[in-house]
Amino acid sequence: MAGSDHISRREFVAWTSAVVGAFITAAVGLPVLDYLIAPALAATSANAWIPLGKLDDFKIGTPTLATFTRSKVNGWEKSVNSYGVFVLRKSKTEVLAFSNVCTHLGCRVNWDVNKKEYICPCHDGHFNAGGQVISGPPPRPLDTYVTKIADGILSIHFLES
Numbered sequence: 001m002a003g004s005d006h007i008s009r010r011e012f013v014a015w016t017s018a019v020v021g022a023f024i025t026a027a028v029g030l031p032v033l034d035y036l037i038a039p040a041l042a043a044t045s046a047n048a049w050i051p052l053g054k055l056d057d058f059k060i061g062t063p064t065l066a067t068f069t070r071s072k073v074n075g076w077e078k079s080v081n082s083y084g085v086f087v088l089r090k091s092k093t094e095v096l097a098f099s100n101v102c103t104h105l106g107c108r109v110n111w112d113v114n115k116k117e118y119i120c121p122c123h124d125g126h127f128n129a130g131g132q133v134i135s136g137p138p139p140r141p142l143d144t145y146v147t148k149i150a151d152g153i154l155s156i157h158f159l160e161s
Contacts (some may be wrong), residue, residue: 048070048157051153060091061090063118064088068082070083096144097145097156099143104138108121117134145157
């Protein structure tokens with residue numbers, strides 16, 4: 001039967017193998033592509049209101065260090081970073097919040113109770129209680145955060161860089 005519409009056994013096996021192979025490739029390949037591409041396309045929000053604690057926990061006139069952690073997902077890598085904020089409560093309702101990172105090279109500043117100033121231990125930068133540069137190499141004042149008080153809880157608006 002030279003002119004018949006029948007396919008040979010070899011053509012049937014080749015065609016069936018191609019269909020089954022395509023199905024297996026799609027079943028395995030699409031989830032793998034999603035796994036590889038989705039983290040890179042995911043939108044991340046780096047700014048948030050971070051609660052620092054009860055307002056009454058911060059004494060008026062004394063800078064107090066508050067710390068918090070933030071986790072960040074970058075593709076497949078997850079990292080947790082620790083941050084510090086000096087809170088200066090000026091009155092019952094007026095609060096200033098400063099980063100504890102020196103604006104010179106990023107070292108952590110400390111509050112010196114006796115000198116009444118923030119001191120950077122790396123390169124001897126000095127800042128007053130309001131975060132302004134007194135002496136040393138820092139090019140600008142300490143970075144400040146926007147604050148809000150809601151239900152007696154102090155929060156800062158944190159923008160992660």
